[in-house]
Amino acid sequence: MMKNIKELSIVFVGAGNLATNVAKALHLHGFHITQIYSRTIDSARVLADEVKAAYTNKLDEIQSNADLYIISLKDSAFVELIGEICKNKNEEALFVHTAGSIPMSIWEGYAKQYGVFYPLQTFSKQREIDFKEIPFFIEASTSQNAELLREIASNISDKVYEATSEQRKSLHLAAVFTCNFTNHLYALAAELLQKYNLPFEAMLPLIDETARKVHELTPKEAQTGPAIRYDEQVISKHLQMLADDERKQQVYELMSKSIHERAK
Amino acid sequence: MMKNIKELSIVFVGAGNLATNVAKALHLHGFHITQIYSRTIDSARVLADEVKAAYTNKLDEIQSNADLYIISLKDSAFVELIGEICKNKNEEALFVHTAGSIPMSIWEGYAKQYGVFYPLQTFSKQREIDFKEIPFFIEASTSQNAELLREIASNISDKVYEATSEQRKSLHLAAVFTCNFTNHLYALAAELLQKYNLPFEAMLPLIDETARKVHELTPKEAQTGPAIRYDEQVISKHLQMLADDERKQQVYELMSKSIHERAK
Numbered sequence: 001m002m003k004n005i006k007e008l009s010i011v012f013v014g015a016g017n018l019a020t021n022v023a024k025a026l027h028l029h030g031f032h033i034t035q036i037y038s039r040t041i042d043s044a045r046v047l048a049d050e051v052k053a054a055y056t057n058k059l060d061e062i063q064s065n066a067d068l069y070i071i072s073l074k075d076s077a078f079v080e081l082i083g084e085i086c087k088n089k090n091e092e093a094l095f096v097h098t099a100g101s102i103p104m105s106i107w108e109g110y111a112k113q114y115g116v117f118y119p120l121q122t123f124s125k126q127r128e129i130d131f132k133e134i135p136f137f138i139e140a141s142t143s144q145n146a147e148l149l150r151e152i153a154s155n156i157s158d159k160v161y162e163a164t165s166e167q168r169k170s171l172h173l174a175a176v177f178t179c180n181f182t183n184h185l186y187a188l189a190a191e192l193l194q195k196y197n198l199p200f201e202a203m204l205p206l207i208d209e210t211a212r213k214v215h216e217l218t219p220k221e222a223q224t225g226p227a228i229r230y231d232e233q234v235i236s237k238h239l240q241m242l243a244d245d246e247r248k249q250q251v252y253e254l255m256s257k258s259i260h261e262r263a264k
Numbered sequence: 265m266m267k268n269i270k271e272l273s274i275v276f277v278g279a280g281n282l283a284t285n286v287a288k289a290l291h292l293h294g295f296h297i298t299q300i301y302s303r304t305i306d307s308a309r310v311l312a313d314e315v316k317a318a319y320t321n322k323l324d325e326i327q328s329n330a331d332l333y334i335i336s337l338k339d340s341a342f343v344e345l346i347g348e349i350c351k352n353k354n355e356e357a358l359f360v361h362t363a364g365s366i367p368m369s370i371w372e373g374y375a376k377q378y379g380v381f382y383p384l385q386t387f388s389k390q391r392e393i394d395f396k397e398i399p400f401f402i403e404a405s406t407s408q409n410a411e412l413l414r415e416i417a418s419n420i421s422d423k424v425y426e427a428t429s430e431q432r433k434s435l436h437l438a439a440v441f442t443c444n445f446t447n448h449l450y451a452l453a454a455e456l457l458q459k460y461n462l463p464f465e466a467m468l469p470l471i472d473e474t475a476r477k478v479h480e481l482t483p484k485e486a487q488t489g490p491a492i493r494y495d496e497q498v499i500s501k502h503l504q505m506l507a508d509d510e511r512k513q514q515v516y517e518l519m520s521k522s523i524h525e526r527a528k
Contacts, residue, residue, distance in 0.1 A: 017488060075490075075497045101498050120470055122488045127480060133469045159469075170460040173502050174453040178467045179474045180489030181519040182446045187483035187526065189438040196434040202384065203442045204479060205397045205423075210386055210443045211475035215468060217390060219451035224281060224386045225444030226339075233339045234365050238437050247522050254518055255445040258511050262451065 003067065005151055009034040011063055012053075013085055014072035015043040017123040018098055020050075022070070025131045025156045027051035035063050039077075059084045066090065068152075070117060072098040079106070086110040094145055100172025103165035104139050115140030117149055118168055119157070122179045131156040137163035137171065188248055220262070227259035267331065269415055273298040275327055276317075277349055278336035279307040281387040282362055284314075286334070289395045289420045291315035299327050303341075323348045330354065332416075334381060336362040343370070350374040358409055364436025367429035368403045379404030381413055382432055383421070386443045395420040401427035401435065452512055484526070491523035 010031060012019050015038035024047075027033055033051045038044035041057040048055035056062065059081065062069075071078060071085060078097060086095060086107075095111040098118055107114035116139040121129065136153040138160060140146035146162060153160040163171065186207065190200045213222040226234035235256055242249040274295060276283050279302035288311075291297055297317045302308035305321040312319035320326065323345065326333075335342060335349060342361060350359060350371075359375040362382055371378035380403040385393065400417035402424060404410035410426060417424040427435065450471065454464045477486040490498035499520055506513040 074493070075495060079497070101501055120466065122470060122473055122477065122486075124477065124481060124486060124488065126485070127477060129473065133472075135466055135469060167460060167462060169501075169505070170456060170462060171466060173505055174456045174462075174467060175470055176489055176491075176502065176516075177449045177453040177456070179470050180487070180491060180523065181449050181515070182471075182474050183478070183483055183486050183488070184491075184519055184523045184526075185441045185445050185449070186478050187487065188522070189441040190483050192434060192438045192441070196431060198431060198434060198438075200478075200482070202399055202435060203438060205399060206384055206386060206439055206443050207446075207475050207478065208397075209393065210446050211471050213386065213388065213391060214447070214450050214464075214471065217388060218464070219447055219454050221390070222386075222388060222447050223444070223451065224388065224447070225440055227440075227444060227448075229338070231339060233343070237365055237433075238440065241433070241437055247525065250518055251445070251522060252440075254514055255448055258452070258515060259444065259448045261511065262448075 005148065005155075006030050007032060008067040009063070009065070010068045010070060011035045011037070011066040012047070012070050012072065013037045013062065014070075015040070015047040016072060016074075017125055018119070019070070019072035020047050020125050021121075021123040021129055021131075022072070022098065022117075022119060023047060023051050023053075024128070026152070029155045031152070031155070034066060037062050062089075064089050066093055069093060069095045070098065071095065075099055075102055078102065082106065082110050094140075094148065096140075096149065100175065101169050103169070104141070105165065107141070113141060113145055115145050115149055116165070116168065117153065118163075118171075119153075120171055120175060122183075132158050135159040135161060137161050137168050139163060139165060139168065185251075188251065192248075223259065223263065225259070227256035228263040230256065230260040269412065269419075270294050271296060272331040273327070273329070274332045274334060275299045275301070275330040276311070276334050276336065277301045277326065279304070279311040280336060280338075281389055282383070283334070283336035284311050284389050285385075285387040285393055286336070286362070286381075286383060287311060287315050287317075288392075290416070293419045295416070295419070298330060301326050326353075328353050330357055333357060333359045334362065335359065339363055339366055342366065346370065346374050358404075358412065360404075360413065364439065365433050367433070368405070369429065371405070377405060377409055379409050379413055380429070380432065381417065382427075382435075383417075384435055384439060386439075386447075396422050399423040399425060401425050401432050403427060403429060403432065449515075452515065456512075487523065487527065489523070491520035492527040494520065494524040 036048040044055035094113040096117040118137040300312040300319045308319035358377040360381040382401040
């Protein structure tokens with residue numbers, strides 16, 4: 001591809017949280033997004049309006065002559081639709097997906113030029129995000145394609161790396177622990193506080209400091225709380241307080257055991 | 265007590281993470297700390313040096329004529345030593361503890377003036393902290409004592425509240441989820457990344473955004489990841505990757521189930 005990267009026509013397949021945030025960031029930096037596909041026509045339209053693109057909810061209406069296709073679907077949908085997506089497209093087009101746990105090799109037999117464009121972040125449609133700090137992990141079928149993806153990502157982020165499919169899979173798994181599971185702990189705490197008519201906001205300075213701490217200390221050094229020495233007195237009181245919610249009790253017990261084992 | 269609060273003589277019983285941080289903050293704001301007790305003489309000396317106080321590791325050498333005793337021991341040690349600590353002390357002295365899950369009533373029969381002085385934060389000795397944003401929860405045997413504790417806390421923090429023992433217990437339990445368990449998830453992720461030779465630093469933007477998000481969205485709204493819709497494809501791959509570590513697998517499965525239940 002010899003065009004200036006800002007002249008490439010880019011099609012997004014998917015209009016979920018990740019696609020929405022990446023498409024908006026690219027649009028904001030002058031990239032040319034020509035079409036949004038989503039199974040849900042409303043999602044396609046909402047995102048298309050924001051990035052001044054066409055939209056469709058029909059796979060066979062996806063433009064055939066784009067330069068870059070960014071696929072951002074749920075893993076199972078992607079695996080199911082990959083053949084359909086690649087069919088009858090510009091032979092020189094570059095196909096990339098944004099999934100942490102799908103290897104690059106999935107493209108083999110479907111596309112000639114391909115790669116992966118993976119931003120390691122948690123995206124919600126309701127929240128705009130500063131992309132500068134988001135690490136992008138790039139992988140591509142040729143060094144030329146890798147260079148192109150690197151150039152695109154560098155326009156929106158200061159942190160662009162190459163990573164193999166194996167490394168990306170591990171990053172994604174670690175991210176599930178640090179982000180998805182962590183947020184769920186916040187959710188469990190919010191339920192507890194609501195039960196006792198206390199505001200969740202009281203937790204925010206603690207949540208912030210817990211995150212800040214591991215910029216300076218290793219998580220192991222930063223660990224505090226009754227589970228380290230398995231303080232029976234505190235732990236049994238807490239388990240009693242959770243007696244009406246077996247799931248929270250299980251989480252409390254398992255996390256406490258796991259902390260204690262590693263502190264010994 | 266009619267003295268100016270900066271003239272009160274304050275004794276700390278305990279020199280752990282919390283005592284160290286609170287004592288240093290009070291000292292920095294001109295409060296007069298006269299003595300540090302710790303079972304471990306080295307801990308007592310280190311903190312005493314920082315706040316220009318005397319120190320001891322003998323319970324019967326704790327000053328008898330202080331105005332305020334701040335007890336910050338492990339729950340089990342506190343329960344065991346409370347009688348010893350209160351014995352032969354100034355009758356008008358105010359005794360407070362800093363424990364989330366111990367009710368104020370523990371002082372009954374031991375002290376005449378008493379209360380609780382609970383900062384909701386995670387403290388490590390290696391890390392200095394800005395106290396301004398830390399919520400302090402105060403409880404006291406008389407409104408006069410509550411006023412005194414509020415005045416002291418207000419010197420170091422902008423967020424001072426009164427809370428009953430019941431409320432404080434719930435705050436503490438919620439804090440174990442949002443801080444101790446969250447930090448442990450960071451630790452598990454760090455282990456995973458180390459196994460694959462990837463730097464933990466790659467997680468920091470994600471950790472920060474996960475914390476920032478719940479300033480704007482409820483944790484329920486902020487939830488992302490494969491567990492929401494119980495994406496079998498991703499989840500079973502992840503469980504395979506954890507096959508050599510049963511504890512991590514248990515954490516992964518339990519957290520995923522708990523997320524999925526609440527998303528339905």
